Amino acid sequence: MRNQIYILGKLMEIVIIFFVIMTVLFFLFRLSPGDPVSKVVDPMLTPEDTQYLIEQMGLDKPIWEQYMVYLKNCSTGNLGVSFHYGEPVFKIIKERLGWTILLFTSSTVLAALVGVFLGKISAWNKGSRLDNILSISALVCYTLFIPWFALLLLWIFGFKIGIFPLGGILSPELWVTNSSWFARGLDILHHMILPLITLFIINLGSYLLLMRSSMLGVLREDYIITARAKGLSEKVIRNKHAAKNAALPVVTSVGLSLAFSINGGALTEQIFTWPGIGRELIFAVSNNDYPLAQACFLLIALVVLLANFIVDMLYAYLDPRITH
């Protein structure tokens, strides 16, 4: 019962914070330079037509009235029409979101699993050659400049060797022919590998280092000596007693980086022309496509909030000391 109340309270919190973000975003966009009207309005139009358009878009109304309309529309999922595409923003976002989630979830989860495993090994063999190699590689991964690394991969594997496509998600011939879902899936995977490697490498370093330092801390704990004193094998001590405790901070990090990656991965998406949210956001911002940019920001906010919520829940499940 206490748990239900906590979850309910947490959800209420999310709603309130989201509302605040919506409000801030609304006013930020009104303050930003550039006039939305000039973007859509053709200079050849007569002043009457321009006036008509402004009225149609509701831009002649006082700002608080615009705000109310905005709130109403947002709550019903009506995020407006993209200036550039001329399509409902909701539809565009819906198309892009799946690709972003596919790429970022798989790369983050993969990086976390491998990072936890390697970090564990590294900490367990602290000071060894293996540990040195792993730590230094992790530091290199962590400090890599994303665009440079992405372009390098693209140049080597896409251009020089030519085993991976240069961008996109599907080969054009598969779009037109009636290919099986399996062939399409395989093709998507083929397209996904380079961006996946990029994001994997970049995330891997931080997870490895985090797990390593967390594990080193845990290994100094007294319950590790207790476990040894019971006569347990080193493997059991490492995996059951140490790693389980050490992985807890990594869980938090995974949740947060998943949220961050939606926008942080925009560069990767851009370079590999991956049709996701991040790339759309760059496009929308550089083209003054306000409705689209606004929706992207709202989505990012929502993902951050939800990811936080999930991490909270997961943490309580993994660490019995935390009760709600």
Added chain:
Amino acid sequence: MALISIKNLSIGYQTKGGLLKAVDNISFEIEQGRPLGLVGESGCGKTTIGMTLMGLLPDNARILSGSIDFQNHDLTQLGEDQWRKIRGKDIAMIFQAAMNALNPVMRVDEQVIEAIVTHKPGISPGDLDKRVKELFDLVEIPRIRMKDYPHEYSGGMKQRVIIAMALACNPQLIIADEPTTALDVIVQDQILQEIRSLQMIMDTGLIFISHDIAVVASVCRDICVMYGGQIVEMGTREEVFGTPCHPYTKTLLGSYLSLNNEWKVIIPTMRKAPDLTLKSGCCRFAVNCKICSNAGTSGIPSWINISKTHRALCCSEGIIRKKK
């Protein structure tokens, strides 16, 4: 025949400042059913001895010389695999519970089960369940609390679980390293009674390590007083605490406040910490020994027998034999 006999044991830690001799040439024996107390101030090597008897010395520690005979084996010669068979089964350790000695993310009964299953892999689930319940009954923890996590226990209960864990495989020798140090006086008394009665019921050997004279006196029948890695005086409880002979023992007892002679307290003057890098065989207490520095003795102490069981390590026979 003695349960375990330690002969001329020296243990050193490799440090940046050179080899530090934490334990210097000590010998003692433990009889079954006769608890032995190791008393001394922090850093005198008590815990190092305990850890040596568990084979759990840190990596930078080395056994320099001596032997530990236990069940016709010399424990100093054992490899890690052989140690694992002894640890928790024949020799078990009771740790200080306050120091996080229980794994926070594992249920308490699981941690006790682990201690049993490690040494009896073939035990049937029925027998295992029976044994776990037996152990919880033995240390007087209600069975409904078995499935709790350590953080849900009080300090006293945690200490009881640790005792239960140590008793899990009916060890022949139990090493209790400051088991009551962080507990309040009432709980401390309960735990001491627990240890005393369990030791008597199970008739095991017991080494009780503590800096608290009162605690050691209440549990142990034989006492070894340690200073700077050396045993300076040993004998029965009555001999050592009733007629202390070594200057350090006198100082130690003098620093102990009691209700009936509070005006006769000798404020001990300990000017320097013992130099643990000294050559083996030198008196570590000489730097602080008033009598010794006045008399200008050789600084090489030898054992002086006072009675059949009572002896002291000192440079001057006169000091030891002198009546008060």
